[in-house]
Amino acid sequence: MTMRQAIHTFLVIVMVAAATAFAAHAQSKLVDFNTASESDLQQLPHITPGLVKSIVEGRPFKTVTELDKLLREQKLAPDQTRELYRRAFVPINLNTGTRDEFLLIPGVGSRMANELMEYRPWKTWTQFDKEIGKYVGQQETDRLKQYVFMPPA
Numbered sequence: 365m366t367m368r369q370a371i372h373t374f375l376v377i378v379m380v381a382a383a384t385a386f387a388a389h390a391q392s393k394l395v396d397f398n399t400a401s402e403s404d405l406q407q408l409p410h411i412t413p414g415l416v417k418s419i420v421e422g423r424p425f426k427t428v429t430e431l432d433k434l435l436r437e438q439k440l441a442p443d444q445t446r447e448l449y450r451r452a453f454v455p456i457n458l459n460t461g462t463r464d465e466f467l468l469i470p471g472v473g474s475r476m477a478n479e480l481m482e483y484r485p486w487k488t489w490t491q492f493d494k495e496i497g498k499y500v501g502q503q504e505t506d507r508l509k510q511y512v513f514m515p516p517a
Contacts, residue, residue, distance in 0.1 A: 395452035
């Protein structure tokens with residue numbers, strides 16, 4: 365293999381890896397139940413046309429627990445809602461969210477829910493990265509940020 369072929373192969377590999385990473389990131393963006401279109405909702409797991417109608421009629425959801433109640437009333441099983449919340453959610457205010465709300469975030473247990481409440485008031489994402497990052501890595505803090513928001517000061 366010539367040097368030119370090796371460089372070409374290397375560049376192709378880098379471009380494919382970058383495209384794959386970009387696609388994975390784009391796919392991982394959570395859908396907001398309050399703003400998603402009906403067609404976006406229909407693409408989610410375990411969502412039937414009747415459930416789309418109930419979600420749209422129930423909006424806006426002030427909290428994810430309101431949405432969770434509606435999903436339970438519509439007979440979604442706990443494992444189905446857990447799978448659904450990996451793709452769509454109602455963002456939680458970091459400074460006012462309840463323990464029950466935080467526990468609905470996939471992968472958040474009792475300890476992390478407590479940590480999210482302990483460091484209030486949250487003022488910056490740097491503070492969030494520092495405090496929550498003590499317990500989990502940057503990849504996990506970035507994942508958690510999809511489920512929460514910090515109100516302007």
